[in-house]
Amino acid sequence: MSKKGLASKTNNWGYFFIAPFIIVFIVFGLYPMVYTFQLSFQKWNGFGAVQNVGFENFKRIIADSTFPLTVKNTLKIWLCDFIPQLGFALLLSMIFTFYRIKGMKVFRAVYYLPNLITAASIGLLFNILMNGDKSTVNQLLSMLGVKSAPIAFFKSQSMTQAVVSYILWWMWFGYTTVIVMAGITSIEPDLYEAAQIDGCNRWQTFVRITLPLIRPTIIYITITSVIGGMQIFDVPANVTNMQGDPQKAILTSSMYVYQHGFKNNSFGYASALSVVLFVIIAALSYLAFKTMKGKEDR
Amino acid sequence: MKKGIKAVLVIAFMLALTSGFLFAQSASESKDSSSQDVVTLEVWARGDEIKQWVPGFEAANPGIKVNVTVIPDQEMTPKLITVLGSGKGVPDLFMQEASYITYLVEAGCFADLNKAPYHINDYKDNIWDAILKVGTDSTGVVRALTWQANPGAIIYRRDIAKEFLGTDDPAEVASLLDTDEKMLEVARKMKEKGVSFVSCFKDLYDSKVASRTNPWVVDGKLVIDEQLIDFMDMAKEIIANGYDLGVDQWASEWIAAVESDSLFCYILPPWGYQYVVKPAADKTIGKWAITTPSTSYISGGSYLGIYENTPHKEEAWKFFEYVMLNDDALYEYAKNSGDFVVLKSVCEKLAQSEGEEVLGGQNPNGMFIEAMNHEFRSLNTAYDSQLNDAFVSAIKAYAAGIDKDAAIEQFKNDVKTAFPDLIVE
Missing domain, CATH: 3.40.190.10 (Periplasmic binding protein-like II)
Incomplete structure (x- = not known):
């Protein structure tokens, strides 16, 4: 085949079709990322001159005792949301797949609904529902005769963290269920039939056939959840007062980056924190991928 | 030939995508050129209250329109940093709360309010000194002011006071x-x-x-x-x-x-x-x-300043003057809202006016004047x-x-x- 013939077979239309994404990604994704990386080696308060400070910002992070706390808070809130979320999604998927539930589609849609509301609105909503002795939740608890009511939800560190985890669980378990169910649907029905003939009960079918075959789906859910979970901002920021109170219990890493960038006007340091957060998320995603993929290979 | 068509199509598509930005830009430019007789002032405010002066101001100044955009306190500085960095889309006037204002006042993005065409010094004797100080930078230049005066106060229930005190x-x-x-x-x-x-x-x-x-x-x-x-x-x-x-x-x-x-x-x-x-x-x-x-103090307030490089200096000052330094407009505002204000002359007039219904007919302005004199x-x-x-x-x-x-x-x-x-x- 001549060189010209080969060239004519190369399909340039691909560039045309990916152009919308690439342009938007370069302008709103890649450029800010590169700029953040550049800013992480600089000192800038938004108005004055930009100073190059080398690794100064990164040295500051090593000495910063609050940043590790925010990473710990974020991980804790994420784990307390993600583990029940996945468990619940698997349980619901099992029920929806193996039992004929009347109105299953309605349930699935209803479970998904909280995911459609903006996280900031949900944070604010829960603040109104739970903050104060005369809040809706406390009045409800008093009406039901709960002795410890009214409960000061947002004065206890662990209770505030639990509330945030609960909100995130509530927002996301419907989505996870839908994804897990999609994974289950892609499994060949022949396998189930074979298992049935071999005398497997429903539990054995689920553990031996469904779970191993939806592992790629679970890997996908875990990695996207790590990436999203380590960046939680809207809900914890709006549940209390943007400070992460009480006593920084719900001060997440993203909130901390925001505080330094947009409250303290310390854009260089905020960028350095973002870069470190990026490395942490990448490492956690890799770890999750390796652990799960490793099991699959074995 | 075919290759040429593809290239043209790709370029046309990319242009179509970016045309949003281009048209937006040209639209804003044409807005300026097509409305040569009418100047639109862009004001970034921290709340809706400044809008109440707009109808009166526009009626008194037919050549000026005012467009108010409300931006929460915490977002104001980051948004300003973005527009000041590019020099495009900077509002002619912008506001901030007292505890945030010093950062902006010291950053030098507000105009010196005593440099022509601005002339705040003409009003200085009539403005509460403590309020003037908040918007003054470390070199003594006045750069921002609020229409409010805010002495400390205790707003209490009469019936509960009678019962316990x-x-x-x-x-x-x-x-x-x-x-x-x-x-x-x-x-x-x-x-x-x-x-x-x-x-x-x-x-x-x-x-x-x-x-x-x-x-x-x-x-x-x-x-x-x-x-x-x-x-x-x-x-x-x-x-x-x-x-x-x-x-x-x-x-x-x-x-x-x-x-x-x-x-x-x-x-x-x-x-x-x-x-x-x-x-x-x-x-x-x-x-x-x-x-x-018993201990007097001042707290809070919404401070407004004029952007140093606004192309509409005269018009911006007219609006600033109307909101802050116009006796009639300020009196009207204070009477309706129950607020206490920055001009001493208006406060004196308020102290002579009728009391507040919510306060059982009390007129607290005399007390406020006394507090502000500290x-x-x-x-x-x-x-x-x-x-x-x-x-x-x-x-x-x-x-x-x-x-x-x-x-x-x-x-x-x-x-x-x-x-x-x-x-x-």
Whole structure:
């Protein structure tokens, strides 16, 4: 085949079709990322001159005792949301797949609904529902005769963290269920039939056939959840007062980056924190991928 | 040939994609050129209240239109940084709350209000000095001003005052609450009967911050005023014993308490009456009164300045002058809203006017004038909003049970982390 013939077979239309994404990604994704990386080696308060400070910002992070706390808070809130979320999604998927539930589609849609509301609105909503002795939740608890009511939800560190985890669980378990169910649907029905003939009960079918075959789906859910979970901002920021109170219990890493960038006007340091957060998320995603993929290979 | 068509198509598609930006840009340019006779002033405000002057101003100035965009306090500075960096889309005038304003005033993005065509010096004698100082930079140049004057005030319920203090007379109430000990004693008595003394401990914190001796930063060094360290104990007692409502300021329960019978007072400047008590009062109309505390201070306020490089200097000054320095417009505003204002002449007139229905006919303006005549220290720094938030968090931590020294240490640590250039001892 001549060189010209080969060239004519190369399909340039691909560039045309990916152009919308690439342009938007370069302008709103890649450029800010590169700029953040550049800013992480600089000192800038938004108005004055930009100073190059080398690794100064990164040295500051090593000495910063609050940043590790925010990473710990974020991980804790994420784990307390993600583990029940996945468990619940698997349980619901099992029920929806193996039992004929009347109105299953309605349930699935209803479970998904909280995911459609903006996280900031949900944070604010829960603040109104739970903050104060005369809040809706406390009045409800008093009406039901709960002795410890009214409960000061947002004065206890662990209770505030639990509330945030609960909100995130509530927002996301419907989505996870839908994804897990999609994974289950892609499994060949022949396998189930074979298992049935071999005398497997429903539990054995689920553990031996469904779970191993939806592992790629679970890997996908875990990695996207790590990436999203380590960046939680809207809900914890709006549940209390943007400070992460009480006593920084719900001060997440993203909130901390925001505080330094947009409250303290310390854009260089905020960028350095973002870069470190990026490395942490990448490492956690890799770890999750390796652990799960490793099991699959074995 | 075919290749050429593909290339043209790709380029056309990319152009179509980016045309949004191009058209947006050209639209804004054409807006300017097509409306040569009418100048549109862009104002970035922290709330809707400035809009009330727009119809009157536009009627008096047919060649000027005013477009107000509301931006919350915390987002104002980041948004300004973005537009100031590119030099495009910068508003002609912008506002910020008192605790954030020093950062902008010192950043030099506001115009010198005494450099032609601006001439604030013509009004200087008629403006409360303490208010003028807040918007003045460290070199003595006035760059921002608020239409409000905000002396400290106690907005209290007359019926509850009579029950627990034996009087609802403003002067007597002020003297019965003129020390922290007296306040706590009254709070204890009220708590026994299920009444909260104050809406939020933060009301009192703001009063302490505004009446302390030292600003947060002196010569690049963090200073924690003794008054604030002492207040930590008072706050702990208030929070731990439930002498306040147990919610943050501006929470729905905090506002709703205006109509309840279980709250004695809000400790807020006149804007607290204007924004919180007056709009929410319905069945409690006539049951409220205002007094000024024994220690005078000023707190809060919405400061407005003109962008240094605005192309509409004359028009921007006209609007600024109309909002801040126009006797009639300001009087009208104060009469309707119940606010207290920046011009002394208007305040004098207000003191002679009818009282407020919500306050049972009381006219507190005479008291406010007296309070504003005190000398006030300049306490504003560029760090105020961040350091106040951090100190309030430390107070909450202390109230929640951690050691006082540990809470202060935590605060210092937060300051060191946030502002490594400050000296923290």
